[in-house]
Amino acid sequence: MDLTIPAPDNVAPDGPAGNWQQVTLPHTSALRNGTLPDQNNAPVITSWYKFVVTPPDALNRHTSDLVFYLPRWKTEGRLALYQNGHLLWYSHGDLIWNSFNRPVMVELPFSGPSTLLLRMDTLPQRGAGITQAWVGQYNAVSWRYRTRLALQCTIPGILAVILLSMGIILFFVAFARPNSSLYLLFVFAALLYTVRILHFMGPLEPSIFPAAWFGWATINSMCWLIVVGWLFCCGLAEVEFPWLRHLLVWGMVICSVATSPVFQSSINIAALALSAYIFCFVLSIPTMPLLLLAMWKRRSRSGILLLFWNMLMFPVAVHDMLLADYKVSIDHLYLLPYVVPDLFLSCLYILCRRYIDALSIAEHANIQLETRLHAQEVALRNSYDKLRRVEQVEVLSAERQRLMRDMHDGLGSILTGAIHMTNNAAPHTLIAQTLNDCLSDLKLTVDSLEPVDADLLALLANLRFRLEPRLHAQGMILHWSVTPVPPMQWLTPSAALHILRILQEIVTNIIKHAQAQNISISTLVEPDDIIVRIEDDGLDFIPTQPTSLGRGLHNIHWRAKMLAATIAWHPRSPGTSFTLRLPIEQPSP
Amino acid sequence: MKNTEHIRVAMLEDDPTFRNTIAACIALETDMRLHAFATTRHEGMAMLKGPSANVLLADIGLPDGSGLDVVRASAHYWPECAVLVSTTFGDETTVIDAIASGAAGYIIKDGDYTQQIQNIRCACQGGSPISPMIARNVLSRFRQYLPSPEETLRTALSERERQVLQKVSQGFTAPEIAVQLSVSAHTVRTHVRRIYHKLAVKTRIEAVTTAQRLGWLDN
Numbered sequence: 001m002d003l004t005i006p007a008p009d010n011v012a013p014d015g016p017a018g019n020w021q022q023v024t025l026p027h028t029s030a031l032r033n034g035t036l037p038d039q040n041n042a043p044v045i046t047s048w049y050k051f052v053v054t055p056p057d058a059l060n061r062h063t064s065d066l067v068f069y070l071p072r073w074k075t076e077g078r079l080a081l082y083q084n085g086h087l088l089w090y091s092h093g094d095l096i097w098n099s100f101n102r103p104v105m106v107e108l109p110f111s112g113p114s115t116l117l118l119r120m121d122t123l124p125q126r127g128a129g130i131t132q133a134w135v136g137q138y139n140a141v142s143w144r145y146r147t148r149l150a151l152q153c154t155i156p157g158i159l160a161v162i163l164l165s166m167g168i169i170l171f172f173v174a175f176a177r178p179n180s181s182l183y184l185l186f187v188f189a190a191l192l193y194t195v196r197i198l199h200f201m202g203p204l205e206p207s208i209f210p211a212a213w214f215g216w217a218t219i220n221s222m223c224w225l226i227v228v229g230w231l232f233c234c235g236l237a238e239v240e241f242p243w244l245r246h247l248l249v250w251g252m253v254i255c256s257v258a259t260s261p262v263f264q265s266s267i268n269i270a271a272l273a274l275s276a277y278i279f280c281f282v283l284s285i286p287t288m289p290l291l292l293l294a295m296w297k298r299r300s301r302s303g304i305l306l307l308f309w310n311m312l313m314f315p316v317a318v319h320d321m322l323l324a325d326y327k328v329s330i331d332h333l334y335l336l337p338y339v340v341p342d343l344f345l346s347c348l349y350i351l352c353r354r355y356i357d358a359l360s361i362a363e364h365a366n367i368q369l370e371t372r373l374h375a376q377e378v379a380l381r382n383s384y385d386k387l388r389r390v391e392q393v394e395v396l397s398a399e400r401q402r403l404m405r406d407m408h409d410g411l412g413s414i415l416t417g418a419i420h421m422t423n424n425a426a427p428h429t430l431i432a433q434t435l436n437d438c439l440s441d442l443k444l445t446v447d448s449l450e451p452v453d454a455d456l457l458a459l460l461a462n463l464r465f466r467l468e469p470r471l472h473a474q475g476m477i478l479h480w481s482v483t484p485v486p487p488m489q490w491l492t493p494s495a496a497l498h499i500l501r502i503l504q505e506i507v508t509n510i511i512k513h514a515q516a517q518n519i520s521i522s523t524l525v526e527p528d529d530i531i532v533r534i535e536d537d538g539l540d541f542i543p544t545q546p547t548s549l550g551r552g553l554h555n556i557h558w559r560a561k562m563l564a565a566t567i568a569w570h571p572r573s574p575g576t577s578f579t580l581r582l583p584i585e586q587p588s589p
Numbered sequence: 590m591k592n593t594e595h596i597r598v599a600m601l602e603d604d605p606t607f608r609n610t611i612a613a614c615i616a617l618e619t620d621m622r623l624h625a626f627a628t629t630r631h632e633g634m635a636m637l638k639g640p641s642a643n644v645l646l647a648d649i650g651l652p653d654g655s656g657l658d659v660v661r662a663s664a665h666y667w668p669e670c671a672v673l674v675s676t677t678f679g680d681e682t683t684v685i686d687a688i689a690s691g692a693a694g695y696i697i698k699d700g701d702y703t704q705q706i707q708n709i710r711c712a713c714q715g716g717s718p719i720s721p722m723i724a725r726n727v728l729s730r731f732r733q734y735l736p737s738p739e740e741t742l743r744t745a746l747s748e749r750e751r752q753v754l755q756k757v758s759q760g761f762t763a764p765e766i767a768v769q770l771s772v773s774a775h776t777v778r779t780h781v782r783r784i785y786h787k788l789a790v791k792t793r794i795e796a797v798t799t800a801q802r803l804g805w806l807d808n
């Protein structure tokens with residue numbers, strides 16, 4: 001008999017003639033024997049179940065209300081239902097990946113007493129069975145059907161979708177972060193589980209997807225799921241079994257290749273499933289105590305929980321395998337679709353815990369970093385303050401030393417000279433002149449200490465204010481033609497004193513020697529320099545030979561050198577023009 | 590010549606040499622006379638109770654306290670009197686403090702005597718002596734401690750006053766500024782006097798607002 005031929009539309013109302021037996025449901029009509037089916041020799045087995053329906057008379061009025069309900073059936077073949085010899089329903093899809101896990105509810109068109117025949121075709125040596133069946137009014141039976149449908153198909157499907165969406169989220173986490181192999185393992189597991197759960201949703205339409213590849217994917221996904229789950233546990237416990245890992249992974253690779261439709265028929269693949277499951281489980285079981293010990297040492301409660309679920313998998317898997325092999329009542333549900341998602345949720349809980357822990361560690365680290373940064377800032381500020389204080393002290397002491405030297409060389413020597421003069425009974429006017437010089441010098445020193453904020457003009461203005469009375473007393477007229485000049489940042493008190501001394505020396509020389517009527521002080525700005533010019537209309541004075549320079553001129557040259565300034569005298573007719581050329585930016589030393 | 594037409598000069602000075610020198614110079618001037626003199630803060634305060642002078646020359650460092658107290662009190666007792674503070678160098682700190690207390694200017698003790706007499710006469714006529722450094726510092730005083738310095742400077746001083754201060758700080762004298770601004774030298778000096786007055790008022794207002802802020806004026 002060929003299973004590809006559809007069930008006939010009509011059969012004898014009481015079924016084929018033969019030796020009918022009374023059986024109790026659930027019933028296993030054929031057991032599995034032999035690993036690989038012998039397609040050539042053994043015949044297809046056809047089992048007939050006959051149900052005699054005698055509804056109460058009251059039901060006659062509602063002809064369409066009577067239904068036949070079968071929670072589960074299982075065969076690698078086809079199922080068909082007849083009422084009084086007429087075909088009512090038959091199973092669709094692939095012969096192996098059929099709707100074995102989907103409850104059947106069929107409306108009975110004839111509501112009176114009738115005979116129902118359930119015909120079940122089975123591949124040789126593959127086993128077959130049905131659960132208890134119900135015939136009754138739709139209202140009385142439908143809740144059973146609905147519940148069973150939800151438990152066997154809908155809820156596992158929903159769980160798979162949930163896990164898959166978690167997997168997608170974690171995929172992006174794993175994508176964004178290196179060294180997140182645990183996240184990736186979860187993603188793989190979710191994918192594998194979704195593939196695995198598909199066959200419970202059956203039937204498979206071979207026209208949409210090849211049955212052989214579907215079987216291959218279904219079986220291998222389960223095996224890989226076991227391997228991936230084991231790797232996840234190892235990763236979490238941070239325990240390595242390199243030898244076993246290689247064996248499992250490469251074993252599974254070989255298994256996947258060996259069971260691929262390239263080498264095997266769809267029927268053989270289904271038959272090989274059990275061996276593959278056993279291979280994975282048996283190899284991973286012995287590592288469980290070691291993993292448990294590692295989790296215990298790490299005080300990882302979630303890890304222990306995960307292992308607990310993992311170990312619960314074993315009896316559950318055994319139950320499901322026995323169910324698939326007709327060793328357990330076919331009335332039972334497959335339990336793995338309920339246990340595996342719990343396992344997944346444990347994994348997810350662990351991953352979330354890790355994520356949250358990592359976040360709090362990062363936050364803590366941030367706080368610590370801030371504290372440390374603050375401490376360093378304070379330390380830096382303190383050391384900066386200290387440095388500044390030291391610098392201030394140094395500047396102050398340098399300034400003090402400069403002032404002392406200046407007073408010693410300037411004021412001191414002039415005053416000493418004045419004392420000598422009084423001792424030598426020098427003329428009164430000479431002593432007065434000397435003391436006046438002394439006072440001028442002191443004023444100059446005081447002026448140099450005035451804060452002028454880089455403003456040369458302020459310095460010159462003050463000089464004029466000091467000189468004016470003297471010029472006035474000499475009957476000289478001062479022409480003041482200064483213009484605003486750019487700021488000179490290097491104008492420190494000592495630089496200011498150099499400038500003041502140079503200019504005072506020049507003016508004093510003019511007063512003493514030039515016999516001038518007019519004296520003019522002006523400023524001029526050039527790109528790099530500020531020029532201060534002092535012109536008079538008195539006697540020519542051009543110091544040409546360095547040797548002929550007096551002490552005052554020596555001083556002028558020295559001070560100009562200290563300022564990186566240049567000085568020059570030019571003849572006028574009549575008189576002399578003196579220029580002091582000051583750089584706006586002091587050349588770096 | 591009648592008494593009333595003389596410039597009456599009062600002196601608060603503990604240094605006899607300087608006092609005598611000035612007294613001698615005043616004696617040489619036909620339109621000036623020494624009105625009264627005191628040598629300590631205490632005597633100075635007592636002197637203010639008497640008839641008012643036109644010009645008061647006040648030293649700051651006195652044996653029994655600061656001459657600035659007398660300067661401040663003079664605004665009350667001798668409101669018509671122009672106060673000049675005498676200093677050694679015309680150093681700005683002393684002078685600015687004195688101006689903030691109501692002084693009209695300063696004279697330099699070692700300056701030549703014609704200049705000192707000229708300053709006394711200038712003060713009497715409502716003008717005020719000023720030096721570049723002081724102009725500079727008055728400008729910065731107006732800018733100080735204020736949220737928007739330039740803005741406040743503009744509201745505190747008129748454009749002309751600001752120009753005058755700037756010119757003085759660049760070393761120009763009153764006659765030179767007068768030519769540049771096309772006004773008389775006397776007007777320039779009056780500007781300076783007005784600026785001084787504003788500074789004194791401003792200082793007083795600042796003192797009051799500070800006191801209010803610190804809660805000293807509660808009750």
